[in-house]
Amino acid sequence: MHSPLRALTLALCFVGSVFAADKSYTIAVIPKGTTHEFWKSIHAGAVKAEQELATQGTKVRLFWKGPLREDDRDQQIQVVENFTARKVHGIVLAPLDSQALVAPVTSAGQAKIPTVVIDSDLKSDQQISFVATDNFKGGQMAGDHLAQLLGGKGNVILLRYQVGSASTEAREAGFLDALAKQPGIKLISSDQHAGATRETAYQASQNLLNRFGKEVNGIFAANETSTIAMTKALRDLGQAGGKVKMLGFDSGTQSVLDLKNGDVQGLVVQDPVKMGYLGVLTVVRHLNGEKVEKRIDTGVTLVTRENMAQPEVAALLAPPIKQYLKE
Amino acid sequence: MNRFARLLQASGPFLGLLLVCGLFALTEEREFIFTGGNFKNILTQTVIVAVGALGMTLIIVGGGIDLSVGSLVAFTSVLGAKLLVAGWSPLATLLALVLVGAGVGLFNGLIVAGFRMMPFIVTLGMMGVVRGAAKWLGDNQTINAPPDSPVHQLMARINPSEFWPLPWGVWIVLGLAVVMALLLRRTVFGRHVFAIGANETAARYSGVRVGLAKGATYGVAGLLFGLAGLLQLSRLTQGDPTVATGLELDIIAAVVIGGASLNGGVGSIGGSLIGALIMALLRNGTNQLGWQTYTQEIIIGCVIVLAVGLDKWRQSRNQR
Numbered sequence: 001m002h003s004p005l006r007a008l009t010l011a012l013c014f015v016g017s018v019f020a021a022d023k024s025y026t027i028a029v030i031p032k033g034t035t036h037e038f039w040k041s042i043h044a045g046a047v048k049a050e051q052e053l054a055t056q057g058t059k060v061r062l063f064w065k066g067p068l069r070e071d072d073r074d075q076q077i078q079v080v081e082n083f084t085a086r087k088v089h090g091i092v093l094a095p096l097d098s099q100a101l102v103a104p105v106t107s108a109g110q111a112k113i114p115t116v117v118i119d120s121d122l123k124s125d126q127q128i129s130f131v132a133t134d135n136f137k138g139g140q141m142a143g144d145h146l147a148q149l150l151g152g153k154g155n156v157i158l159l160r161y162q163v164g165s166a167s168t169e170a171r172e173a174g175f176l177d178a179l180a181k182q183p184g185i186k187l188i189s190s191d192q193h194a195g196a197t198r199e200t201a202y203q204a205s206q207n208l209l210n211r212f213g214k215e216v217n218g219i220f221a222a223n224e225t226s227t228i229a230m231t232k233a234l235r236d237l238g239q240a241g242g243k244v245k246m247l248g249f250d251s252g253t254q255s256v257l258d259l260k261n262g263d264v265q266g267l268v269v270q271d272p273v274k275m276g277y278l279g280v281l282t283v284v285r286h287l288n289g290e291k292v293e294k295r296i297d298t299g300v301t302l303v304t305r306e307n308m309a310q311p312e313v314a315a316l317l318a319p320p321i322k323q324y325l326k327e
Numbered sequence: 328m329n330r331f332a333r334l335l336q337a338s339g340p341f342l343g344l345l346l347v348c349g350l351f352a353l354t355e356e357r358e359f360i361f362t363g364g365n366f367k368n369i370l371t372q373t374v375i376v377a378v379g380a381l382g383m384t385l386i387i388v389g390g391g392i393d394l395s396v397g398s399l400v401a402f403t404s405v406l407g408a409k410l411l412v413a414g415w416s417p418l419a420t421l422l423a424l425v426l427v428g429a430g431v432g433l434f435n436g437l438i439v440a441g442f443r444m445m446p447f448i449v450t451l452g453m454m455g456v457v458r459g460a461a462k463w464l465g466d467n468q469t470i471n472a473p474p475d476s477p478v479h480q481l482m483a484r485i486n487p488s489e490f491w492p493l494p495w496g497v498w499i500v501l502g503l504a505v506v507m508a509l510l511l512r513r514t515v516f517g518r519h520v521f522a523i524g525a526n527e528t529a530a531r532y533s534g535v536r537v538g539l540a541k542g543a544t545y546g547v548a549g550l551l552f553g554l555a556g557l558l559q560l561s562r563l564t565q566g567d568p569t570v571a572t573g574l575e576l577d578i579i580a581a582v583v584i585g586g587a588s589l590n591g592g593v594g595s596i597g598g599s600l601i602g603a604l605i606m607a608l609l610r611n612g613t614n615q616l617g618w619q620t621y622t623q624e625i626i627i628g629c630v631i632v633l634a635v636g637l638d639k640w641r642q643s644r645n646q647r
Binding site: 034063065066071077078079081083085099100102107110163 | 356359362483571572611
């Protein structure tokens with residue numbers, strides 16, 4: 001072949017490979033469960049990424065699939081294994097357990113299927129990236145805001161969530177870290193756990209307020225259920241509405257209502273839509289041969305009564321799920 | 328009953344398995360489902376239900392039922408993790424778990440036989456007791472086994488995209504299936520179990536020591552449930568007190584799809600294994616087709632009723 005002709009052919013091939021919209025990936029997104037609003041927001045974020053990528057010429061086919069029984073580790077392992085056998089191009093996984101899911105993710109890696117871990121960490125170096133909230137920072141934010149509300153002095157209670165839950169333990173550590181810089185603030189209780197359900201959290205809150213209700217000035221609860229329960233217990237005693245400053249984590253219908261009514265002074269919220277969005281985007285970028293960061297922070301925002309009407313904050317409190325998911 | 332009808336009855340569950348395979352072969356995903364690596368997947372995912380089904384077949388053939396299996400699997404998995412952390416050897420851990428399982432089973436069996444109580448109630452109570460004990464033992468938390476423990480090799484899939492080598496767990500199931508089939512078909516004990524399941528009073532009058540045989544039935548099954556706990560530990564690399572909730576229902580479904588009758592006296596080891604395989608295959612296939620989780624639940628529910636319905640229909644035709 002003549003060399004100009006060859007050069008032309010090569011060039012055409014090159015141009016063709018860039019412009020042809022033949023990049024098509026199947027991506028499995030595997031949440032911890034499917035019924036909670038949090039996971040629906042992650043799903044919405046994943047669909048948002050799918051739609052955006054489609055306009056850029058990358059076709060993505062999403063499989064959205066949680067474990068058959070929620071909170072069942074064995075079932076989630078099976079889902080990962082089955083998608084590995086399905087030879088999807090990439091997996092986005094929110095592991096139910098930091099250890100139990102290591103083996104199937106390693107197997108996926110051996111089958112050349114990259115995994116991006118979202119929401120909760122995995123004790124492994126197999127994942128190409130970890131896309132999640134910086135919970136420690138979120139806890140610090142709550143601590144700083146509470147100290148500011150109290151003018152740097154007062155008695156504070158930390159209501160912990162549950163032993164062995166890594167994300168909430170990081171929030172609690174961040175909160176304590178922020179308060180350690182405040183000499184005027186005294187921690188009167190920081191070793192009580194709310195437990196898994198609203199009922200156990202409510203009982204723990206009542207018991208704590210029964211003991212410390214007269215002296216407490218500020219409270220932080222590390223997750224949604226314990227925030228709602230503690231606020232309810234404060235209301236029962238007539239201590240809500242700002243007499244005791246209440247800070248919580250995550251947003252749900254009830255806690256947003258409490259914030260609006262002034263019973264809660266601040267909520268630290270995550271951005272699950274962004275988590276799902278960046279999870280899918282990161283695995284696609286990796287598949288396209290780009291280098292991706294090992295840790296991607298999806299950000300935390302302190303929501304107060306003052307800023308809750310701003311559009312970007314309102315979008316965090318009521319994620320645009322309907323826009324992306326037909327239900 | 329002519330020879331053809333008898334053959335059809337014996338191979339009923341197997342035909343069901345072929346039917347499910349055939350249905351998946353019609354889908355576009357067949358190139359992913361019918362691969363060696365994926366069948367290794369399915370077999371590995373069947374192991375725990377299958378080991379449980381081996382024991383449950385014995386119990387159901389004997390006219391009983393055991394609802395405490397899921398709890399017992401959770402309890403032994405937590406116990407196993409604790410023993411491994413404490414430095415016990417894998418073999419000693421295996422022995423301990425199997426003996427604990429057998430002990431709980433024997434206890435169930437002796438209460439059922441000794442007090443003439445319904446096995447449903449006795450094991451329902453035991454389900455709560457053992458689940459609670461598992462949470463107590465684990466202090467409400469999962470216990471991580473040492474990550475380098477050889478126990479994890481039991482269920483580890485080496486070379487996941489190829490069919491060979493199969494994990495040890497699969498071979499254990501096959502080996503135990505042969506042992507259990509021989510026990511059920513070729514020993515005096517096995518014949519007694521069938522006799523008790525078919526007609527307890529008649530068996531008693533024929534000189535079968537019903538109480539002893541029942542105790543032994545639940546005890547032998549308990550051995551297997553303890554082993555299932557070790558396999559669960561191997562799969563998760565940790566002991567989890569909340570794992571295997573509802574596992575007993577999967578196991579009972581596998582045994583029933585495999586042709587056993589909850590009235591006792593009917594059932595086979597091979598059928599139960601195929602029943603377990605059918606359920607794992609359905610789950611695996613619908614996963615890969617991207618079907619919603621609820622469709623799986625609906626389909627498996629229908630398969631259970633259909634399998635038992637077909638069995639009844641066949642029996643009534645035979646009696647005519």
